Amino acid sequence: MATQLPEGLATPALVVDLDVMTGNVTRMAEASRxxxxxxxxxAKSHKCAHIARLQLRSGARGLSVATISEAEAFARAGVDDLFIASPVWPDAGKAQRLRRLADGVALRVGVDSVAGARRLGDAVRGGARPVEALVEVDSGARRTGVPPQAAGEVGQAAAEAGLRVVGAFTFPGHGYGHxxxxxxxxxxxxxxxxxxxxxxxxxAGLEAGxxxxGSTPTVGRWRPGTVNELRPGVYVFNDATQLAIGTCAAGxxxxxxxxxxxxxxxxDRFVLDVGSKVLGSDRSPWVRGRGLLPxxxxxTITSLWEHHAVVRLPAGVRGPALGSTVAVVPSHVCTPVNLADxxxxxxxxxxxxxxxxxxxGANT
Amino acid sequence: MATQLPEGLATPALVVDLDVMTGNVTRMAEASRxxxxxxxxxAKSHKCAHIARLQLRSGARGLSVATISEAEAFARAGVDDLFIASPVWPDAGKAQRLRRLADGVALRVGVDSVAGARRLGDAVRGGARPVEALVEVDSGARRTGVPPQAAGEVGQAAAEAGLRVVGAFTFPGHGYGHxxxxxxxxxxxxxxxxxxxxxxxxxAGLEAGxxxxGSTPTVGRWRPGTVNELRPGVYVFNDATQLAIGTCAAGxxxxxxxxxxxxxxxxDRFVLDVGSKVLGSDRSPWVRGRGLLPxxxxxTITSLWEHHAVVRLPAGVRGPALGSTVAVVPSHVCTPVNLADxxxxxxxxxxxxxxxxxxxGANT
Incomplete structure (x- = not known):
């Protein structure tokens, strides 16, 4: 946080430094270009239409989102190119929502199984525009995604189910580390x-354009020729984890x-009126304690209760006075944003x- | 969860087993009586007016809440006896909100410092009804609260500031353990x-009525004669932590x-469409993995991402089919409830x- 804290805030509250955030957005756009x-x-990191518009104005092609309801929220806010970057398994209600979405925006969805591709194809059949599919492959995070060699089989099932296969995606969740x-x-x-x-x-005769x-840690580290789209989220705000692993500076x-x-x-101890119901409770192995106090x-935030952060000081170090306000940089920024109105x-x-x-709340 | 899962839910969703929950509420009320x-x-564990009413109908005297905004939400829902079980440091806005609250309900607030007691007294001065204060003392959790011997000094400051001191409270956060x-x-x-x-x-010449x-783990363990009010929260739902430490049964x-x-x-691996943005990311040292799959x-839920739970199975054990629905009991129930609409x-x-x-969202 470059700027001083505003006076008279009702705490706890999440504050965004406009200049720093705009700088982060602009720099990523320039580097991508x-x-x-x-x-x-x-967009899961900010969930915010204002920030989405800033990203799009700076040169982002569209947004990645995590859920159908995030896609709906950003579609309502006028974003017309959306990628749901996860396999989905639509029930009847979700099928209808996906069809409605695809009527209004360029919609792309992840697939990582033959059965899932067929299910998605059935769900969106008959819409005005074809839904695009990206096959998710596992590059080492061991979350979702098929082994890369299986992309053809899944892609073929997707194409046969009426989806327009346009390539593949991966999430390098194993890229965090000191x-x-x-x-x-x-x-x-x-x-x-x-x-x-x-x-x-x-x-398999399919497109792989x-x-x-990419998440924030691996962006900018690729050699030319393979990866051609990037999906960083956290870079908009950064957080104590990104600072600790060296992907951003304190500024x-x-x-x-x-x-x-x-x-x-x-x-040697003071207590803040902020806890896991505002900061989230993601722990980071790279951050000392439960967040940073610049x-x-x-x-050190030694414990984070639902409504209290307990902070310890080394002997002889003076802490803030009772009643004063203090900024806390979260360990992982996506969870506090998700908790805020x-x-x-x-x-x-x-x-x-x-x-x-x-x-x-758009997490379904 | 005693009952079977309903068909056709849009997932992820939080479900409450009505009979089990009602049984939990009734049993606690009977034991207290x-x-x-x-x-x-x-009420921070459920944040839900329906459940609050059930608790009050079963014999609860009033509710404990964590924040001014929780108190406001329950006051609007008709609850007329509320204890904000934490020290507060009211700014001008919170002072006004506390005065408004005290006009409508019997309001009790925690204090744990001379300066905080004076601040609270100043904030609520001139209201139609006196605000009651309970002095918070530290019984070993090392969060908020003064040493018990200091309760007189804090209580005296509160009384001098115009608050009606009625006793003391403590939070036994160190009572968790196998x-x-x-x-x-x-x-x-x-x-x-x-x-x-x-x-x-x-x-100090003050009342200590x-x-x-008490939180859920220590309730029912006191000898007669000292503690006379209890403030359990989690017992309404229970969770994987309470099951692991033996304060509830699977039923x-x-x-x-x-x-x-x-x-x-x-x-040996499947992935669910539920992550930390729905389940919360509280870890429990007593729970294997990040939640229970009854x-x-x-x-074992080996990792919990924002929108994915990665579940591992021992060799040879069959998991659920792609597309099927599965119940996950959270490690700590207060955080998923806080994330749900x-x-x-x-x-x-x-x-x-x-x-x-x-x-x-009432966390300020």
């Missing part, structure tokens, strides 16, 4: 997996929770706007 | 801390997330009602 990549940022080597390795894994997937798709990779931290010191029970670098936009120490979290 | 305790359940001994020890700590606080308050303790689990198997990438007791109420395998999470 310079590298010849299509930028399709993951050492830059972890991210380099994950970037190589993505190139290899997407390269093999492209070959498998083409062998879109090869989509790139754009979001913090502002909290009040409600208790100072001992000289104004008190020696302090609005983001307070701050510039030069003043709240200049309040942005609703457009896709709040 | 039998032990001569005032029951003031903590062994029943941890809970017994914490219950003894509560008795000792509240006993000393009562003495300190009376020495309310001595409030007392009343809430689960229902998820769909969206991917089966390998014979229908697949040998399965509504709870689906299930009885005999059917959704019989949908209850809004009345105090959703």
């Amino acid at each position: 310079a590298g010849g990549f299509t930028l399709r940022p993951h 050492a830059p080597e972890a991210r380099e390795r994950a970037a190589r894994d993505e190139e290899r997996a997407l390269g093999e997937a492209a070959e498998a798709l083409r062998d 879109v090869l989509s990779g 790139d931290l754009a979001l913090a929770a502002v909290a009040t010191v409600i208790s100072v029970p001992a000289p 104004a008190f670098p020696e302090a 609005e983001l307070l936009v701050v510039q030069h120490g003043e709240v200049v706007d309040r942005w609703p979290v457009t896709a709040r | 039998a032990g001569g305790f005032t029951l003031r359940p903590h 062994a029943p001994e941890a809970r017994e020890r914490a219950a003894r700590d509560e008795e000792r801390a509240l006993g000393e606080a009562a003495e300190a308050l009376r020495d 309310v001595l409030s303790g 007392d689990l009343a809430l689960a997330a229902v998820a769909t198997v969206i991917s089966v990438p390998a014979p 229908a697949f007791p040998e399965a 509504e709870l689906l109420v299930v009885q005999h395998g059917e959704v019989v009602d949908r209850w809004p999470v009345t105090a959703r």
